[in-house]
Amino acid sequence: MNSNFVLFRAARGDKIGDEVYKRFNIRATPTTLMLDKDGSEYDWHVGYGPPPEKFLETIEKSVKGIDTFKTISEAFAKDPKNVETVFKLARKYDRKYDQEKAKELYKKVLALDPDGKKGTTDYQEEKVTFTEYAEFSIGAMSAFARNMDPGPLQAFIKKYPESPLMKSAFQRLSSYYGRQAPKEEALEFFDEYTSKYPDDPYVLNSYIARIIRDKDNIDKGIELSEKINKDIMKYNPDSYFVKDLAELYMLKGEKEKADETFGKRFVERQVSDLTYTLMQYASFWVKHKTNTENAEAMMELAMKIDPDRWYNFRTAAQNFIKLEKHEKAQEIFGPDFVAKNQDNASVLNSYAMFWAAQGKNLESALEAAKKSIELEEAYYNWDTLSTVYQKMEKHTDALKAAEKAYELADDQIKARYKAKLEQIKKVLEKEKEKK
Amino acid sequence: MKKLFVLSLLLIFLSSFGVAQNWFQGSLDDAVAKAKIEDKLVLIDFFSDG
Numbered sequence: 371m372n373s374n375f376v377l378f379r380a381a382r383g384d385k386i387g388d389e390v391y392k393r394f395n396i397r398a399t400p401t402t403l404m405l406d407k408d409g410s411e412y413d414w415h416v417g418y419g420p421p422p423e424k425f426l427e428t429i430e431k432s433v434k435g436i437d438t439f440k441t442i443s444e445a446f447a448k449d450p451k452n453v454e455t456v457f458k459l460a461r462k463y464d465r466k467y468d469q470e471k472a473k474e475l476y477k478k479v480l481a482l483d484p485d486g487k488k489g490t491t492d493y494q495e496e497k498v499t500f501t502e503y504a505e506f507s508i509g510a511m512s513a514f515a516r517n518m519d520p521g522p523l524q525a526f527i528k529k530y531p532e533s534p535l536m537k538s539a540f541q542r543l544s545s546y547y548g549r550q551a552p553k554e555e556a557l558e559f560f561d562e563y564t565s566k567y568p569d570d571p572y573v574l575n576s577y578i579a580r581i582i583r584d585k586d587n588i589d590k591g592i593e594l595s596e597k598i599n600k601d602i603m604k605y606n607p608d609s610y611f612v613k614d615l616a617e618l619y620m621l622k623g624e625k626e627k628a629d630e631t632f633g634k635r636f637v638e639r640q641v642s643d644l645t646y647t648l649m650q651y652a653s654f655w656v657k658h659k660t661n662t663e664n665a666e667a668m669m670e671l672a673m674k675i676d677p678d679r680w681y682n683f684r685t686a687a688q689n690f691i692k693l694e695k696h697e698k699a700q701e702i703f704g705p706d707f708v709a710k711n712q713d714n715a716s717v718l719n720s721y722a723m724f725w726a727a728q729g730k731n732l733e734s735a736l737e738a739a740k741k742s743i744e745l746e747e748a749y750y751n752w753d754t755l756s757t758v759y760q761k762m763e764k765h766t767d768a769l770k771a772a773e774k775a776y777e778l779a780d781d782q783i784k785a786r787y788k789a790k791l792e793q794i795k796k797v798l799e800k801e802k803e804k805k
Numbered sequence: 806m807k808k809l810f811v812l813s814l815l816l817i818f819l820s821s822f823g824v825a826q827n828w829f830q831g832s833l834d835d836a837v838a839k840a841k842i843e844d845k846l847v848l849i850d851f852f853s854d855g
Contacts, residue, residue, distance in 0.1 A: 375848035376840040378829045382853035390833055396851050405847040409837040412846055433846070 374433050375404070397467040404432060406440065413438035416465050453479055453488040457500040460507070461491075469511050476504035496534040506535045510542045518546045537567065544576040548583070556580050557587070564594065571598045571611060578614050582621070591618045599631070612636060641676050648672035649685050656689040665689070673702065680717050683707060684724055691728065705734050708741070715746035719754050726757045736762065749778040753787075760794065765801065769794045 381387035382399065390396075394403055394411065404412040413432040418425060435441050439462050445455045460475035479500050482488070486499035493503065509523030523543050527536065540563050547559040560577035567573040574594045581591035595615040603611055609632075616632035619625070648668040655665040669686040676682065687703035690696070703721070711717045722739035725731040739755040752775035759768035772794055776787050829836040833849070840847045 373845075375846050376829050376836050376843065377827060378833060378836045378847055378849045380833075380849050380851050382851075386832065387851075390849065391851060393833075394849075399851055399853045401851040403849045403851065405837060405840070405849065407837070407841040407844070407846070409834070409847075 395466075395468060401466070402429075404438075410440075412440045414462075414466055416467070450478075451482055453483045453500055456482065457489075457491065457504065460504065464507060473508055473511055476508050479504040480508075493534050498534055502530055502533060502535070505529070506533070506539060509539065513542045513546050518550050520546045520551070540566065540573075541576075544573075548576055548580045553584055553586070569602060571602050574598050574602075575611060575614065578618070582614065582617055585621055588618055588622050592622065607636070607639075609636075609640070642679065645672040645676045645679055645682055648675075649682050652689055653685060656692050662693060666693075680707075680711065680714075681720075684720065687724070696730065700731055704731060705737075708734060708738050712741065713745065715742045715748075715751065718742035718745070719751045722751075722754045722758055726754065726761050729761050732758060732762050747778070749775050749780075749783060752778060753790075756790075756794075765794055765798050769798060 378390075379387075380390040380396075382391060396403070398416050400418050401414060401416045403414045406412040415425075415428055415432070432438050437458060439459075442455060442458045442462060445452065446459050449455060456475055456478050460472050460479060463469075463475065464472035483499075483501050486501035488500065490497040490499050491503055492498075505522070505526050509526045512519040512522045520543050523539050526533070527539050527543075530536070533539070543559065544563060547556040551559065557580075560580060564574055564577050574597065578591050578595050578598075581587050581594075592615070595611065595618055598611045599607065599615050612632050616628040619628035619631060649672050652665040652669045652672075655661040669682075669689060672679075672682050673686060683703045687699040690699040690702070703724070708718065708721060711721070718738040719742040722735040722742065725735035735758045736755075739751060739758050742751040743755060752771050756768045756771035756775055759765070759771055769791070772787075772791050776784060776791060779787055829839065833847070836847050839845075
């Protein structure tokens with residue numbers, strides 16, 4: 371980059387930056403503008419679509435002079451009646467949100483090629499004639515203008531019923547019908563729009579937004595919103611849509627349903643999902659021993675967001691052990707953790723099992739295993755106590771605990787458990803022989 | 806989402822390639838003059854802090 375360019379930064383809100391914004395009529399961030407050696411505009415790109423390699427290709431294309439503003443402008447100066455050149459120049463201005471110049475050039479495309487026979491452009495892997503695209507763009511600009519005019523886009527929809535741009539045309543019109551059109555016209559439009567794209571939650575939601583705005587036709591809104599939330603987004607609830615359903619229930623006076631939909635349980639589930647994702651993320655990068663600084667930060671965040679989700683502490687401890695940060699593991703999943711979970715037998719048992727498996731922190735594990743039994747005597751925690759004793763090489767105690775576990779186990783487990791008893795007995799016999 | 810868009814485009818881009826960012830310090834006209842001498846283009850990163 372440094373070998374091809376002199377890099378300059380223009381920040382919005384900064385005195386020099388604002389002047390540069392104004393000088394080049396920049397209306398969106400991020401924008402990358404390239405200037406030629408004489409300071410004239412060479413090319414520009416608005417927005418940033420990752421990955422970075424794709425952006426690099428775009429910049430390289432500009433450096434090579436392929437379809438830059440400058441080369442297209444020069445071609446236009448030589449042959450202002452070439453439809454492709456006029457169209458490309460219109461698109462350049464359109465991308466920079468310079469609608470005045472873009473519109474003028476799109477109109478020129480229509481004048482030069484009214485029947486759409488002089489070439490096509492790509493749109494979502496389909497071919498669209500320059501003329502069709504120009505008509506769509508002019509319509510979109512009108513629908514978004516200060517005095518919104520849906521006419522040109524409505525005409526486009528009638529003229530090109532099979533256009534690949536059809537959905538985009540409806541989408542842009544929905545802005546007008548959502549905010550400005552009279553209620554009756556809006557309902558007619560949204561009925562058509564939603565029947566055309568019945569499974570697109572954003573389409574359905576545009577109708578819902580209008581219903582909420584009008585505070586009328588609430589039942590229709592609920593029907594659409596329940597379809598989004600209970601059918602389409604059933605396994606992937608999104609607060610963007612859920613909130614609207616709750617809003618509709620409130621408008622209907624059904625507060626309980628609103629609470630059921632967007633209340634405490636909803637938020638708790640979202641928190642749980644988020645912390646799960648953060649821990650998954652951390653475990654992934656710890657496993658691959660890279661990006662670990664961020665992995666640690668995400669584990670800390672998960673534990674802070676949801677301190678009651680005890681197994682996140684266990685997963686975090688496991689990850690810190692993998693990172694050979696044993697002290698940190700004990701700090702988050704050590705005696706303090708036991709003290710906070712004195713009334714939960716299964717959590718204490720899980721804690722004891724964890725440290726027994728590590729062969730570390732065994733005194734604390736022993737304390738937790740005993741406490742677990744005290745709270746709820748069962749096969750599983752006697753077995754854990756036995757394992758902890760084994761790790762501590764207290765085989766007589768391990769055998770006693772294992773025998774108790776055997777006594778409490780069901781028949782299926784008993785069959786398997788005999789092996790463990792035999793194993794401990796053998797170790798004890800060897801110990802006796804040594805003595 | 807909004808935050809993503811207001812981040813500096815070039816900052817994201819250059820960071821991802823581990824490129825040292827050699828931003829011109831001075832006015833835009835001076836940057837253009839430098840570009841002329843060095844036979845380069847000027848690349849302006851328009852960004853917003855929020």
